Amino acid sequence: MMDFALYSFYNHIFNYRHLAGSWRDYVRGLSNMFSLELIRWSARFGFKRSRRFSPPERFSEIRKKAENLVSHGHQTGEGWLLTAEMVKLIENGVSNILCMQPFGCLPNHITGKGLFKELKHRYPEANIIALDYDAGASEVNQINRIKLMMSAANADHMRINA
Structure with a gap:
């Protein structure tokens, strides 16, 4: 679900850069993505120490x-x-x-x-x-x-x- 939320926020960034998206949505998208990636960073840190779970990929890697x-x-x-x-x-x-x-x-x-x-x-x-x-x-x-x-x-x- 987190990836889908990040996808939705990234769409605002893409729309501003390449289509006719608004600057306000661009800023919201950036700030929301930053907030969610901060949460994922702490989860990634915990999962890296686990023997059973692998950490989630960064959204930028998924996007690529x-x-x-x-x-x-x-x-x-x-x-x-x-x-x-x-x-x-x-x-x-x-x-x-x-x-x-x-x-x-x-x-x-x-x-x-x-x-x-x-x-x-x-x-x-x-x-x-x-x-x-x-x-x-x-x-x-x-x-x-x-x-x-x-x-x-x-x-x-x-x-x-x-």
Whole structure:
């Protein structure tokens, strides 16, 4: 959730620098991002000492993960953050990603599915599927898609450990 808040504040900064954003929103975005990153700094410090948890990445590092895939001007739904999060997961060894679009969220559907091909091209080990999760979606179809993803993940696991 913290990344999404930082994403929202960063959008004000991007809009001011590259689009027609207001100076007031720019200053608010900077101050809010600074405040949240200060909180994350103390959390990072604690997580670095832990043997079980890894510290959260700096938001500037997360932001860079999407730069050469999608513009930071793409701000509908989760916009470029969705792509950055998928890249972060893949780079951290999570190659099986279930990208759920709740309630027919068209922007996330377009962003998520639109970048799957490029993500799979750059990261061949990636196993990514989109799943629409709303009242109009067939539960059987959802379950079958999840099972298909899990069987592909299991086949990859067996191949790697053979």
